Amino acid sequence: MAKTVKVAVEEQITSSNDQIAAANRAKLAEAGVFSINLMASPGGGKTSLILRTVKALKGEMRLAAVDGDVVMVDVEKIAAQGIPVELVNTGGDCHLQAHMIANVLPKFDLESIDMLIIENVGNLICPAAWNLGADKKVVIASVPEGDDKPYKYPAMFRGADVLLLNKIDYLAVQDFDVEYFKRGVEALNNDVAFFPVSCRTGEGLDAWFDWVRGQVQRKKA
Amino acid sequence: MAKTVKVAVEEQITSSNDQIAAANRAKLAEAGVFSINLMASPGGGKTSLILRTVKALKGEMRLAAVDGDVVMVDVEKIAAQGIPVELVNTGGDCHLQAHMIANVLPKFDLESIDMLIIENVGNLICPAAWNLGADKKVVIASVPEGDDKPYKYPAMFRGADVLLLNKIDYLAVQDFDVEYFKRGVEALNNDVAFFPVSCRTGEGLDAWFDWVRGQVQRKKA
Numbered sequence: 001m002a003k004t005v006k007v008a009v010e011e012q013i014t015s016s017n018d019q020i021a022a023a024n025r026a027k028l029a030e031a032g033v034f035s036i037n038l039m040a041s042p043g044g045g046k047t048s049l050i051l052r053t054v055k056a057l058k059g060e061m062r063l064a065a066v067d068g069d070v071v072m073v074d075v076e077k078i079a080a081q082g083i084p085v086e087l088v089n090t091g092g093d094c095h096l097q098a099h100m101i102a103n104v105l106p107k108f109d110l111e112s113i114d115m116l117i118i119e120n121v122g123n124l125i126c127p128a129a130w131n132l133g134a135d136k137k138v139v140i141a142s143v144p145e146g147d148d149k150p151y152k153y154p155a156m157f158r159g160a161d162v163l164l165l166n167k168i169d170y171l172a173v174q175d176f177d178v179e180y181f182k183r184g185v186e187a188l189n190n191d192v193a194f195f196p197v198s199c200r201t202g203e204g205l206d207a208w209f210d211w212v213r214g215q216v217q218r219k220k221a
Numbered sequence: 222m223a224k225t226v227k228v229a230v231e232e233q234i235t236s237s238n239d240q241i242a243a244a245n246r247a248k249l250a251e252a253g254v255f256s257i258n259l260m261a262s263p264g265g266g267k268t269s270l271i272l273r274t275v276k277a278l279k280g281e282m283r284l285a286a287v288d289g290d291v292v293m294v295d296v297e298k299i300a301a302q303g304i305p306v307e308l309v310n311t312g313g314d315c316h317l318q319a320h321m322i323a324n325v326l327p328k329f330d331l332e333s334i335d336m337l338i339i340e341n342v343g344n345l346i347c348p349a350a351w352n353l354g355a356d357k358k359v360v361i362a363s364v365p366e367g368d369d370k371p372y373k374y375p376a377m378f379r380g381a382d383v384l385l386l387n388k389i390d391y392l393a394v395q396d397f398d399v400e401y402f403k404r405g406v407e408a409l410n411n412d413v414a415f416f417p418v419s420c421r422t423g424e425g426l427d428a429w430f431d432w433v434r435g436q437v438q439r440k441k442a
Binding site (some may be wrong): 042043069070071073080092094095121122123124126137142144145146148149151152153154155167173221 | 223262263264290291292294310312315342344345346347363365366367369370372373374375377388391394
């Protein structure tokens with residue numbers, strides 16, 4: 001009974017969320033901003049990927065970030081790179097919603113941004129169900145989490161446009177069958193761009209940077 | 222507006238959840254079963270800890286497990302150890318709820334179980350808000366997730382009765398400040414039993430096994 005009530009209300013909210021997401025998307029498109037919704041487990045490497053990406057690309061494009069979190073620590077790390085960044089304090093909520101992005105967008109000068117990175121809450125389940133209006137959903141999995149994650153968190157992997165397998169430097173010290181992992185992903189999603197990387201060593205990140213460059217150029221064209 | 226509706230309904234459901242959790246607790250207590258609600262991020266080591274615990278203790282106590290998941294793979298691994306185990310198929314839900322446990326308890330012969338291990342969904346946020354009726358909340362954090370997790374996921378660490386820091390063998394290959402991690406935990410929770418372990422190497426697990434033995438004996442006394 002309680003369960004039924006919950007589902008009905010969530011469907012209603014998700015539908016309203018999709019309308020706000022569409023408005024976010026239109027607003028970002030009008031300003032020519034390429035945007036990503038970055039999702040991962042806690043500790044998967046979202047902030048590390050953002051820091052690596054900003055360091056590599058801030059000389060050639062104008063970046064900005066939104067961080068869905070309960071503390072300022074990641075915001076400060078990203079701001080130290082000299083790009084605009086805003087905290088969306090989720091107050092412990094398990095995912096970002098489109099209205100949170102709608103509320104934060106006016107704090108940015110969108111006309112002077114080429115790429116907006118939205119760092120979602122560390123969670124491999126809930127964020128998958130909530131459109132934010134970003135152009136691409138980017139999911140990070142990481143080697144220490146194990147090679148079975150696509151099988152256990154299918155919604156997240158099914159919805160990804162891009163999948164980064166982070167911490168590949170740990171492949172030397174951990175049993176992780178990359179082919180088993182990839183088969184799990186391919187069973188859900190034939191259309192995902194796949195980048196094995198290490199945000200610690202930098203390995204593999206050039207291919208990710210090239211993908212970002214291509215997306216930003218396409219948005220401007 | 223949508224947000225307000227969601228909060229109101231969730232409170233109502235949580236209250237009903239607490240009533241079912243209390244009934245679960247009474248049922249388990251009557252049968253003398255010691256139970257834990259085991260929570261962690263995806264890939265933190267829940268199943269590994271269960272397998273280690275079952276292998277070490279099945280000769281001296283009667284164990285059983287419930288696995289909240291969408292696939293049978295962990296259930297099969299645990300069942301291979303020769304203990305009763307049941308899947309609660311969460312269908313992609315982000316946490317277990319008390320009614321799911323109430324529905325699965327009749328499948329067990331509780332009178333012939335000393336300890337029931339409930340493996341929650343891999344998620345460091347949502348499960349913290351939902352009582353299942355277990356005696357103790359056991360949280361696993363793991364070294365590759367990073368030393369900042371208590372600061373970012375406070376509800377989970379605040380509610381823990383026991384905290385295992387798993388994958389301590391990775392301390393050799395990763396920057397992880399154990400004191401910073403512990404300070405973050407202590408700021409939230411002065412009353413947590415803390416066990417640094419590696420489910421891969423077995424290091425530190427004897428102290429956890431002793432804690433389990435003590436709890437099971439106390440329940441029988």
